[in-house]
Amino acid sequence: MKCPACKGSTLQTIHLESHLKAAHCPACEGKWITADDYWHWLEQHGDTLPEKEPEGIPIKAADQQQAKLCPDCQRIMLRYKVGHGLNFRLDQCGSCNGIWFDANEWEALKQRNLHDEVHLIFSAPWQSQIRKDEARQLLEGIYAQTFQTDYAKVQELKTWLDPHPQRAAILDYLASLDPYSIQRD
Numbered sequence: 796m797k798c799p800a801c802k803g804s805t806l807q808t809i810h811l812e813s814h815l816k817a818a819h820c821p822a823c824e825g826k827w828i829t830a831d832d833y834w835h836w837l838e839q840h841g842d843t844l845p846e847k848e849p850e851g852i853p854i855k856a857a858d859q860q861q862a863k864l865c866p867d868c869q870r871i872m873l874r875y876k877v878g879h880g881l882n883f884r885l886d887q888c889g890s891c892n893g894i895w896f897d898a899n900e901w902e903a904l905k906q907r908n909l910h911d912e913v914h915l916i917f918s919a920p921w922q923s924q925i926r927k928d929e930a931r932q933l934l935e936g937i938y939a940q941t942f943q944t945d946y947a948k949v950q951e952l953k954t955w956l957d958p959h960p961q962r963a964a965i966l967d968y969l970a971s972l973d974p975y976s977i978q979r980d
């Protein structure tokens with residue numbers, strides 16, 4: 796089986812974890828795990844480990860951005876964002892469901908206990924949560940830039956105002972340039 800990232804080299808079987816074998820590329824350090832091997836390992840592995848912050852320095856993964864062909868069935872693999880602060884994508888073959896990990900991607904996932912949730916990363920709810928998180932980050936950046944040093948004050952005001960029984964009246968009062976004038980035009 797040839798490496799999907801550097802093509803010329805041949806993948807070699809390694810034991811990645813106990814009960815988990817992978818096909819490893821000695822040139823780029825990428826790893827291929829078949830769907831069967833992954834599910835078999837997950838069964839042996841037991842309960843899902845809770846996600847955690849990395850201990851020590853976060854492992855940096857080498858995300859090879861080009862599209863790759865599945866080393867098993869030669870179909871173009873799809874790329875899925877991992878999210879949760881990990882800035883790389885995993886490649887999965889939509890036909891045989893095998894997974895390609897670029898160098899250190901497995902290790903970076905393992906450092907966060909996300910290696911036993913890889914199957915969920917490819918799911919619609921996981922991907923939709925990533926889009927929500929990204930939108931939130933984008934808006935946070937815009938608010939921070941707009942409100943600058945007043946941002947904390949604005950947030951505090953909103954926290955106070957949101958549950959207030961007179962919220963609508965207070966907003967009208969604030970929005971009006973002259974709330975003491977009954978003239979409406």
Ligand SMILES: [Zn+2]
Nearest residue numbers: 798801820823
């Ligand atoms: Zn390679």
Ligand SMILES: [Zn+2]
Nearest residue numbers: 865868888891
């Ligand atoms: Zn495939």
